[in-house]
Amino acid sequence: MTIRPRRSALYMPASNLRAIEKARSLPCDVVIFDLEDAVAPEAKEAARANAVAAVRAGGFGDRELVIRVNALGTPWAEEDLAAAAESGAHAVLAPKVGDAETVQAYQAALARAPAGTGFWAMIEAARAIFRLDAIASAMAAARPGAFVLGTNDLAKEMGAALTVERTPFLGMMALAVAAAKGHGLAILDGVYNAFEDDAGLERQCAEAKAYGFDGKTLIHPRQIEGANRGFSPSAAEIAWAEAAMAGFAAPENAGKGAIRVNGEMVERLHLVQAERILSISGKTLG
Ligand code: COA
Ligand code: MG
Secondary structure (H helix, E strand, O other), rough: OOOOOEEEEEEEEEOOHHHHHHHOOOOEEEEEEEOOOOOHHHHHHHHHHHHHHHHOOOOOOOOEEEEOOOOOOOOOOHHHHHHHHOOHHHHHHOOOOOOOOHHHHHHOOOOOOOOOEEEEEEEEOOHHHHHHHHHHHHHHHHOOEEEEEOOHHHHHHHOOOOOOOHHHHHHHHHHHHHHHHOOOEEEEEEEOOOOOHHHHHHHHHHHHHHOOOEEEEEEOOOHHHHHHHHHHHHHHHHHHHHHHHHHHHHHOOOOOOEEEEOOOOEOOOOOHHHHHHHHHHOOOOO
16 A cells, blocks of 8 residues: 655745745655745746746656646636646646536546646635535546645635634534545645744644644745654554554454454554555655
8 A cells, every 4th residue: 555645735836936946855745836826916827837847847856746726717727727737747736616516627627637637626615615525526536636725715705713723624624534535535734824833833733633634735845844744653653553463464363353452452444544654654755
């Protein structure tokens, strides 16, 4: 079993060539070239050209490369989607996806992209929250990918306070994880705007990991290390996974569905979790 690590996904405005150049050596698992909200209208065309040129030129090692396009209905969407589809990016990230029909519209616009190009959706529109399962189902049916939580837009639309604790968002976070995982999609947490608050970032990463998120979207390079640490399996998790695997491999446990490991019950269903932990812990960039 191999699972791609997506602990740290760094956004950068694709209008910022210096940020793009830096990303080639930053230890993030995912690079998101933004054409949308981080780019001013007058810089949209240049940003699109920069993102495509960067993906084509390569030099990003194992990092997963994602282009966030402008939403369908904006003046830039069609050209963004056509360019992203031909760029060779690993995935295209669509903003403000509110329903399954919108997913289908993006899938149609990406029809000519290579089969391996994933489709990722920003979950940041209030109306998406009661449609999470349908959105995830539509995504899984065509180009599987990931949910990316957009807490800034959700907070803006709902009039909710975006604090480090994120109390107004915790219920939605759990629902989004259930919808994504129920359809085999990955899910990344929203950004933490206070990028100089390392303790706050650590708290949000620990919480998101506990909810089942695979990683966190980031806005600044100084957040990468914290996210990589926060979403890597801990020493205790690795020890548990190894003990669970060893326990079920032992001849005396052959044919058993539940066994005792270090004073706790471990069932065969836990082997999937154990394999995931060991797979992720063995595949990190640094
Ligand atoms: N990706 C890559 N490099 C980045 C970066 C990013 N997101 N943010 C900053 N850097 C680089 C800078 O270019 C700078 O490099 P240098 O010292 O070699 O010149 C270095 O990191 C330090 O940057 P700093 O001065 O601390 O940041 P800033 O004040 O210039 O910019 C932000 C702060 C928030 C505007 C900037 O980090 C940013 O644009 N973040 C991404 C925003 C985004 O994409 N939002 C959309 C999704 S929410
Ligand atoms: Mg947004």
